[in-house]
Amino acid sequence: MLKAANLTHAYAPGAPVLRGISLTLEAGTILYLLGRNGCGKTTLMNCLSGILRPDEGTITFNDKDIHAYTPTERAQRIGMIPQIHTPAFAYTVREMVLMGRAPHLALFGSPRAVDYEIADQALASVGLTSYRDRPYTQLSGGERQLVLIARGLAQQCTVLLMDEPDAHLDLNNQQRVMEIVAHLAEQGLSFVVSSHVPNNALVYAHQVLLMKAGRALALGDPSQVLTEALLSAAYDMDAEIVYAMDGETMVPRAIVPRNGRR
Amino acid sequence: MRVLRLRGLRRSAASTRFPWRDVGYYGLLALPFVLIAVSLTLGLYGISIENVLRALLSPVFPQLADGVSSTELTLVLRIRLPRILSAALIGATLASTGVAFQGIFKNPLVDSNLLGVTSGAGFGAALALLLGGTALLVQGFAFGFGLLAVSLAYAGSRLYSTAPMIVLTLMGILIGSFFASLTSLMKYVADPLNTLPAITFWLLGGLTGVTWNSIPMLALFAVAGSIFFWLVRWRLNILSLGDAEATTLGMNPNRLKLVVIVCATLMTAAAVAVGGVIGWIGLVIPHAGRMLVGPDHKRLVPASLALGASFLLLIDNISRTLLPAEVPLGILTGLVGVPLLVVLLRRSRTGW
Secondary structure (H helix, E strand, O other), X not given: OEXXXXXXXXXXXXXXXXXXXXXXXXXXXXXXXXXXXXXXXXXXXXHHHOOOXXXXXXXXXXXXXXXXXXXXXXXHHEEXXXXXXXXXXXXXXXXXXXXXXXXXXXXXXXXXXXXXXXXXXHHHHOOOHHXXXXXXXXXXXXXXXXXXXXXXXXXXXXXXXXXXXXXXXXXXXXXXXXXXXXXXXXXXXXXXXXXXXXXXXXXXXXXXXXXXXOEEEEEEOHHHHOOHHHHHHHHOOOEEEEEEEEOOEEEEEEEEEOOOOO | XXXXXXXXXXHHHHHOOOOHHXXXXXXXXXXXXXXXXXXXXXXXXXXXXXXXXXXXXXXXXXXXXXXXXXXXXXXXXXXXXXXXXXXXXXXXXXXXXXXXXXXXXXXXXXXXXXXXXXXXXXXXXXXXXXXXXXXXXXXXXXXXXXXXXXXXHHHHHOOOXXXXXXXXHHHHHHHHHHXXXXXXXXXHHOOOOOHHHHHHHHHHOOOOOOOHHHHHHHHHHHHHHHHHHHHOHXXXXXXXXXXXXXXXXXXXXXXXXXXXXXXXXXXXXXXHHHHOOOOOHHHHXXXXXXHHHOOOXXXXXXXXXXXXXXXXXXXXXXXXXXXXXXXXXXXXHHHHHHHXXXXXXXXXXXXX
16 A cells, blocks of 8 residues: 655755665554654655655555645545644644545635534544543643544545654553554554554554664564564664563563663 | 433533524624724714715715715715725734734734835835825835835745745844834934924824725735635644644645735735734734634634724724824724723633
8 A cells, every 4th residue: 555665865965864765554554663763763754744755765655656646635645643732723622623624625615514524523433522622732642642643534544644642641641542543453544653662562563664774674573573682773772572471472561671770 | 310311401402502602703794894884974073874874875876865965975985985994904904914924824923014014114105205205105115115025035035945934034024124224214314394203103004194096906905815815714724733734634835825925915015005004903803813713714814804804993983083183093003902802811711
């Protein structure tokens, strides 16, 4: 569905931020991007969303270059769920979700009854129906993230790019957000999730792209990518994986620094 | 069971509640038209509403002019009507361009003078007055220099291309202060007995000398611009989220922002050229609008058009009827507007 091949990009000549990244996103899967600050995750996300054109390489959606679509057509297929933020104006939750309808409306158009219906359904599927008329600016971080997910749903695209959905959220809200994402993936949506919480990748990722200095260190099944050797290399530290018994089998449960203080 | 039924009742009662918000909104949109009619009857020379209506319709139905004195006809059609129309158009222009600028610059503390249009227009008018120009020359110079200021700011921002909006804002502030200095120079060299008071009075804003000659250009830009803002009003919500989000929502934010800036600049230059520098409206009426109808531009743009028109009509009525000598509008907007806004602020429940 969404394919990137040999993406290379540099903001300044001679200092590439992406060096030959390739990936394939299948329907109904969650792809995690992991790596240190400055490894190129955000640049890669901006390329995938069409905000940025890579210097080299191609990104295709259903075998058609994403820049061959008009911006509106692209936004009907690939959506971005930004990090939680505070907009300049105190829009209500419903007004915020309605903005996801933008690529489905004419430039001079305003939302119609059907758009309000879609927005309300999107709000219901993240469990925030009762928040509909509250100002977005007065919600907690977890609730804001859910509203932004609802906006992505109202956009009705097949691929959603999530920029650090677990940033600034407590443990409970990280789980609440990611359970909803996992549930939506089961229904066929695809997600690219950039994150600084590898533990969430252990639980929710179908595929992991581990990046280092603009390169793909490893790409594949979490069991093959989330290893002590690869994580240690990616994060420039000694990483240890803690296992726990799940019935009869040992499963990886947490990634921690090996020599951390107690 | 009892609890469940109670809940059901409450919910249905809430959903069929009388839509006071909608009534208030549409009432607000009708307000300027009511105020225009009322304003025509007001003045040192009292005219009944019947005769005002007769006079208004007399160009189309000449027989209606019977019983209306020629003084009343002249007052209504040649003096009050152009002045009242220009007050409504200028108020609506300043308020709606303020909303548009606050939206696209994601900043509720700016108005359409952000890029220097008013400062440029002020200099143009001062220069024309210094040259002893006619009212029409003053209007033309103000309009031209207003556009020149924003064009210079835009050209300057092209010199540095990676953060266009921030550099554009900075250039606007620089060019604005440059023209403000030039205006001070004009005042410094002006004859203190007649030219200097004329410049000072113009810079404080006023509609005393407005005739039909000033109306066509003002009306053209005000009406065309307002229609454009009305059409793109919901898109202003998206632009206010920032470029990255607007792009992933399928828009070309820079193209629409440029059109909004060009449109708002033409409107503001035309308004300032007729009415002089009338501060406060562009900055504060958008906030009053948000307190009344919320921040959604779908309703905020129409509400601001209506509020701006009504507010400047009210101010101009006070200026020309209540006070023994005409007080410049730029002074009255703040004196009357601040108490009004404080009352609104106490009653409103916006998100911040």
